[in-house]
Amino acid sequence: MNYRYFAWMSIGVIGMISLLYTSCSRKLLTERITQIDQVELSKNQKSTTNACRDALAYTPYPESQALFPTQRVRLNFHFLNTEDKTNNYSIDKSKDLVKQLLRNANLRLKTNHKMNLPIGNDTPVCLPSYEYILQSQDDDDGIYFHYDDELCFFANKGKFRNNYNTDVIEKYAVGLDTIINVFFMPHIPEEKRSKSYKVTRTGVALGNGLKIAGFFETGKQPWEIATLLNHEVGHILGLRHSWNTNDGCEDTPRNPNCWSSKGTGNCTVASNNVMDYNNSQMAWTPCQLGLIHRQFNDQYATQRKLLVPQWCEYSSKALLIHEDQVWEGAKDMHSDIIVKSGAALMIKCRVHLPQGAMIKVEPGATLILDACYLHNDCGMEWGGIEVMTRGKKKGLVISNGDVRLENIVAD
Numbered sequence: 508m509n510y511r512y513f514a515w516m517s518i519g520v521i522g523m524i525s526l527l528y529t530s531c532s533r534k535l536l537t538e539r540i541t542q543i544d545q546v547e548l549s550k551n552q553k554s555t556t557n558a559c560r561d562a563l564a565y566t567p568y569p570e571s572q573a574l575f576p577t578q579r580v581r582l583n584f585h586f587l588n589t590e591d592k593t594n595n596y597s598i599d600k601s602k603d604l605v606k607q608l609l610r611n612a613n614l615r616l617k618t619n620h621k622m623n624l625p626i627g628n629d630t631p632v633c634l635p636s637y638e639y640i641l642q643s644q645d646d647d648d649g650i651y652f653h654y655d656d657e658l659c660f661f662a663n664k665g666k667f668r669n670n671y672n673t674d675v676i677e678k679y680a681v682g683l684d685t686i687i688n689v690f691f692m693p694h695i696p697e698e699k700r701s702k703s704y705k706v707t708r709t710g711v712a713l714g715n716g717l718k719i720a721g722f723f724e725t726g727k728q729p730w731e732i733a734t735l736l737n738h739e740v741g742h743i744l745g746l747r748h749s750w751n752t753n754d755g756c757e758d759t760p761r762n763p764n765c766w767s768s769k770g771t772g773n774c775t776v777a778s779n780n781v782m783d784y785n786n787s788q789m790a791w792t793p794c795q796l797g798l799i800h801r802q803f804n805d806q807y808a809t810q811r812k813l814l815v816p817q818w819c820e821y822s823s824k825a826l827l828i829h830e831d832q833v834w835e836g837a838k839d840m841h842s843d844i845i846v847k848s849g850a851a852l853m854i855k856c857r858v859h860l861p862q863g864a865m866i867k868v869e870p871g872a873t874l875i876l877d878a879c880y881l882h883n884d885c886g887m888e889w890g891g892i893e894v895m896t897r898g899k900k901k902g903l904v905i906s907n908g909d910v911r912l913e914n915i916v917a918d
């Protein structure tokens with residue numbers, strides 16, 4: 508998170524307090540605060556790592572699923588064909604295939620497999636907390652057909668190679684800054700192929716555009732294209748190949764990139780990772796998921812714009828904090844956060860709250876704001892922090908370092 512562009516709020520003043528209830532000592536008193544006393548944290552409370560950038564702070568581990576509502580990634584689809592309409596699926600068939608493809612690709616996102624490599628690993632299995640939706644515009648269904656003899660073909664080899672060319676994307680993309688545009692293209696015609704040219708299912712991610720070839724000619728089923736879609740969308744969401752490069756993850760070992768396990772030599776066991784080339788592509792590691800969700804939660808990331816901004820909608824189902832928690836990594840909350848009596852919540856990074864939402868600190872609960880940024884990312888105002896008191900038992904809010912509270916509704 509880069510805070511350079513913001514003026515820091517100076518902390519240290521007891522803030523504005525509005526008493527919503529006043530009465531005798533055993534009743535619940537509620538105060539709303541917009542600024543907080545600063546207290547120096549002890550050494551072991553302070554973060555020693557880069558809490559807001561560490562990919563693993565964004566991994567949707569099973570125990571923190573409540574903090575990772577399923578994000579919805581917008582996709583639309585284009586079928587490129589020749590003007591005589593002989594080089595791709597018909598309109599009806601294409602629409603049916605897109606629906607099957609989306610269903611299968613989403614099913615795979617919900618059935619993450621255990622990593623094959625390294626052999627004997629105990630890498631945790633976490634579920635990706637995102638899914639694809641077909642994004643339509645006002646007057647269409649998000650599936651488009653283009654008949655264009657010049658731009659319809661795809662070639663990844665030889666004289667006519669154009670796999671990295673973006674002309675077709677530039678000409679036909681719809682809503683490219685907020686939607687992943689998937690282009691299904693035929694391979695170049697036979698007379699333009701070199702002898703070694705292979706007509707296979709293949710893809711390339713170019714910005715928010717994605718070119719996939721070979722769907723029509725190979726007759727592959729949608730479920731066979733789904734792994735390719737997940738791989739290429741993985742690139743768009745910020746992942747790199749894992750077999751031969753430093754992909755920023757320690758839990759994706761470099762490997763010979765074998766298509767399948769042969770039980771011998773280099774390929775005793777093949778990788779099953781989605782970002783290698785293999786006959787599975789069904790495993791995402793905690794670090795890979797962390798990298799994706801870090802982009803989703805980065806206010807300035809292009810990937811965040813591909814999501815339906817569900818975090819702008821207030822949900823009445825509050826998030827209850829019953830046990831001590833430390834929040835590393837930025838988060839976009841959908842609801843009130845209630846820190847229950849006896850629990851402590853420490854926030855270390857950016858947290859968005861939707862319009863009307865509050866953070867409530869019950870009597871005997873503690874909220875620790877450690878150089879964090881609480882705001883509304885939807886151009887609206889959230890409700891601020893409410894501290895409750897019952898008798899001698901008080902909710903406590905303390906802060907450390909540069910804490911920013913913004914977009915709080917005025918009384």
Ligand SMILES: [Zn+2]
Nearest residue numbers: 738739742748
């Ligand atoms: Zn790739």
